[in-house]
Amino acid sequence: MTAIAFEKVSLTFGKRRILSGVSFSIPEGLFVGVLGPNGAGKTTLMRAVLGLVTPQSGRIGVLGQPPRRGNPQIGYMPQMRRGAAQLGLSGFELVLGAVGGTRWGWPLTSKADKEAAWSALERVGAADLAKRPISQLSGGERQRVLIAQALIGEPKLLLLDEPLASLDPAHQRGVVELVQDIARERRISVLFCAHEINPLLRALDQVLYLGNGRAAIGAVDEVVNRHVLSDLYRTPIHVARINGRIFVMAEEGELESHRHDEDGAA
Numbered sequence: 001m002t003a004i005a006f007e008k009v010s011l012t013f014g015k016r017r018i019l020s021g022v023s024f025s026i027p028e029g030l031f032v033g034v035l036g037p038n039g040a041g042k043t044t045l046m047r048a049v050l051g052l053v054t055p056q057s058g059r060i061g062v063l064g065q066p067p068r069r070g071n072p073q074i075g076y077m078p079q080m081r082r083g084a085a086q087l088g089l090s091g092f093e094l095v096l097g098a099v100g101g102t103r104w105g106w107p108l109t110s111k112a113d114k115e116a117a118w119s120a121l122e123r124v125g126a127a128d129l130a131k132r133p134i135s136q137l138s139g140g141e142r143q144r145v146l147i148a149q150a151l152i153g154e155p156k157l158l159l160l161d162e163p164l165a166s167l168d169p170a171h172q173r174g175v176v177e178l179v180q181d182i183a184r185e186r187r188i189s190v191l192f193c194a195h196e197i198n199p200l201l202r203a204l205d206q207v208l209y210l211g212n213g214r215a216a217i218g219a220v221d222e223v224v225n226r227h228v229l230s231d232l233y234r235t236p237i238h239v240a241r242i243n244g245r246i247f248v249m250a251e252e253g254e255l256e257s258h259r260h261d262e263d264g265a266a
């Protein structure tokens with residue numbers, strides 16, 4: 001079955017066009033990195049898959065169905081906003097709030113709900129963090145709790161919006177490996193949104209690059225080359241591979257933000 005299918009999809013906000021007639025199809029079980037500069041539409045694409053943004057035209061299929069809000073087959077990890085971290089919730093409360101998929105807040109919880117929350121926290125290695133307020137966790141610890149939240153309901157598709165933001169290279173590797181292991185063992189399809197390709201290289205089956213309202217998708221070598229990216233961004237793009245790392249550069253500078261501190265990511 002197809003995990004996600006876009007057929008000539010256009011997404012707009014008012015007069016602002018985010019995607020223009022984009023088509024692609026992602027088979028089930030793949031780990032796909034979603035890349036592109038700030039504002040390219042990565043979050044908006046995920047929100048469309050979740051049924052939170054309706055296309056102006058075209059069709060989206062998610063696991064063979066049209067998108068619908070609260071689909072329990074999808075686990076979503078949004079970008080962590082400061083406000084959410086400061087709510088004072090513990091990791092356990094945050095994960096428990098996701099039990100039942102759409103029942104955000106403080107539901108009346110059963111023993112089974114609590115067990116589901118503990119099981120998700122244990123799977124990401126965060127059971128010992130569960131009682132602490134989210135606001136006191138380190139970035140890496142917090143990302144684990146958020147991944148646990150996305151695993152509630154045994155999803156078939158995980159949408160992860162920048163889980164690597166503000167993590168150092170070792171923690172980035174840890175999060176990517178964790179997601180890859182869980183996805184393999186549960187046969188989950190993954191869309192993993194990131195600002196840099198290198199931390200994802202070992203895990204990637206495909207990349208989906210967004211830019212100028214368009215998309216390029218395929219295996220890393222098929223997409224991350226100067227022909228495809230120059231065409232996508234309508235400007236000369238250079239791609240260099242150094243020691244197994246990939247550098248994507250526009251004439252005026254690097255297209256992706258890189259921290260030059262990771263050794264041997266690929």
Ligand SMILES: Nc1ncnc2c1ncn2[C@@H]1O[C@H](COP(=O)(O)OP(=O)(O)OP(=O)(O)O)[C@@H](O)[C@H]1O
Binds near residue numbers: 016
């Ligand atoms: N609800 C909204 N109303 C109007 N414009 C929006 C809305 N949500 C997003 N946008 C705009 O759509 C564009 C794409 O935003 P989006 O957050 O999807 O990009 P992104 O690729 O995820 O960016 P980043 O890498 O910075 O997170 C941006 O210009 C943004 O300002």
